[in-house]
Amino acid sequence: MNTSYSLGTKNQGAKHVLPLIVIVGPTASGKTGLAIRLAKEYGGEIISADSRAVYRGLDIGTAKPLREEQRGVPHWGIDLVNPGERFTAADFKEYAMQKIDEIRARRHIPFLVGGTGLYVNAVVYDFQFPGATDNVERRAKLDTMSLDELHNYCKNNNVKLPENRYNKRYVVNSILRNGHALKRRSAPIHNCCVVGISTEKNILRSRIAERAKGIFTSGVVEEGLAAAEAYGWDNEAMTGNIYPLIRRYAAGEIFLSQAQEKYRTLDWRLAKRQLTWLKRDEHIHWLTLEAAYTYLARILASVNK
RNA sequence: GCUGAGGUAGUGAAGUGGUCAAACACGAUUGACUGUAAAUCAAUUGGCUCCGCCUUCGUAGGUUCGAAUCCUACCCUCAGCA
Numbered sequence: 529m530n531t532s533y534s535l536g537t538k539n540q541g542a543k544h545v546l547p548l549i550v551i552v553g554p555t556a557s558g559k560t561g562l563a564i565r566l567a568k569e570y571g572g573e574i575i576s577a578d579s580r581a582v583y584r585g586l587d588i589g590t591a592k593p594l595r596e597e598q599r600g601v602p603h604w605g606i607d608l609v610n611p612g613e614r615f616t617a618a619d620f621k622e623y624a625m626q627k628i629d630e631i632r633a634r635r636h637i638p639f640l641v642g643g644t645g646l647y648v649n650a651v652v653y654d655f656q657f658p659g660a661t662d663n664v665e666r667r668a669k670l671d672t673m674s675l676d677e678l679h680n681y682c683k684n685n686n687v688k689l690p691e692n693r694y695n696k697r698y699v700v701n702s703i704l705r706n707g708h709a710l711k712r713r714s715a716p717i718h719n720c721c722v723v724g725i726s727t728e729k730n731i732l733r734s735r736i737a738e739r740a741k742g743i744f745t746s747g748v749v750e751e752g753l754a755a756a757e758a759y760g761w762d763n764e765a766m767t768g769n770i771y772p773l774i775r776r777y778a779a780g781e782i783f784l785s786q787a788q789e790k791y792r793t794l795d796w797r798l799a800k801r802q803l804t805w806l807k808r809d810e811h812i813h814w815l816t817l818e819a820a821y822t823y824l825a826r827i828l829a830s831v832n833k
Numbered sequence: 834g835c836u837g838a839g840g841u842a843g844u845g846a847a848g849u850g851g852u853c854a855a856a857c858a859c860g861a862u863u864g865a866c867u868g869u870a871a872a873u874c875a876a877u878u879g880g881c882u883c884c885g886c887c888u889u890c891g892u893a894g895g896u897u898c899g900a901a902u903c904c905u906a907c908c909c910u911c912a913g914c915a
Contacts, residue, residue, distance in 0.1 A: 692866070697866095701867080763869085804863085
């Protein structure tokens with residue numbers, strides 16, 4: 529299906545824009561490997577759309593591609609900030625758009641690859657983030673208020689509560705957005721091909737279990753402790769799946785086997801949440817890992833650089 | 834074999850005569866989600882012909898208007914002693 533798909537084909541002239549290849553999927557679906565392979569074969573550069581990979585010093589626990597795995601393919605979106613520094617979806621969008629331009633200017637194919645649905649959508653659907661400037665002081669002030677107080681504030685100031693009104697973060701954002709409607713495209717930006725890696729649930733599950741088995745003896749514990757030493761435990765970067773477990777394990781609160789088990793369920797839940805997010809996007813072209821390779825390879829082969 | 838403790842929903846664990854289909858935690862499922870999203874939050878979690886009904890608290894009996902809660906016997910688990 530979708531054989532009519534074409535972008536950046538030969539007859540568009542020399543100045544055509546190279547396609548943006550977007551690969552999404554849950555954690556452990558193999559999207560990174562696929563992207564590296566294709567990028568290597570067709571002259572691409574990879575922009576990681578992963579809210580955890582942006583943090584320096586957190587490599588193993590976030591499953592960043594190792595240097596040797598990157599196999600000479602330029603990677604972006606990795607090691608952008610230190611744990612504890614604020615890095616938002618809006619920041620990512622800006623960064624990614626710029627990288628896409630730069631990569632295209634080099635006559636390379638940009639690949640946007642990752643499991644952070646919000647990051648991907650911000651780029652693909654050109655999210656506008658109304659109420660643009662992030663008012664740090666105002667936000668900090670709102671953050672100190674209780675949920676009840678925030679609800680009250682909304683009531684008094686005519687701010688419509690978000691669908692999930694018990695999610696403090698959303699309430700605060702609603703207030704900061706100050707009535708501005710959300711803006712996004714209803715279809716992906718031009719010249720953009722979005723592929724989702726579909727994996728059978730039990731296979732995904734066993735891959736996640738497999739990963740959990742070895743991870744605690746791969747140096748993550750040291751990595752986590754070092755990061756905590758430098759930046760503390762209480763920041764967003766350190767809330768990712770494994771780091772709170774490392775904290776408890778290192779403190780002697782849980783055994784290694786318990787940590788592994790917990791990591792497995794946390795990772796599985798992450799995968800499910802990612803899937804829930806991706807599922808509702810009707811523009812994603814879902815394919816198995818192998819089919820995705822074939823599909824994208826054919827598209828890329830026809831691209832005239 | 835004796836003595837002590839105990840057997841509660843997927844797991845752990847409350848409850849010790851009525852307001853108990855049974856707290857709570859974990860796990861599971863579904864879902865929301867545009868300025869920290871691997872985050873955060875919501876719903877469901879015995880069955881059904883679902884504003885009510887049915888079957889559950891080791892098993893079988895019994896007491897009682899009424900039992901997960903009291904009594905008896907039995908089965909099983911764990912600890913201590915033989």
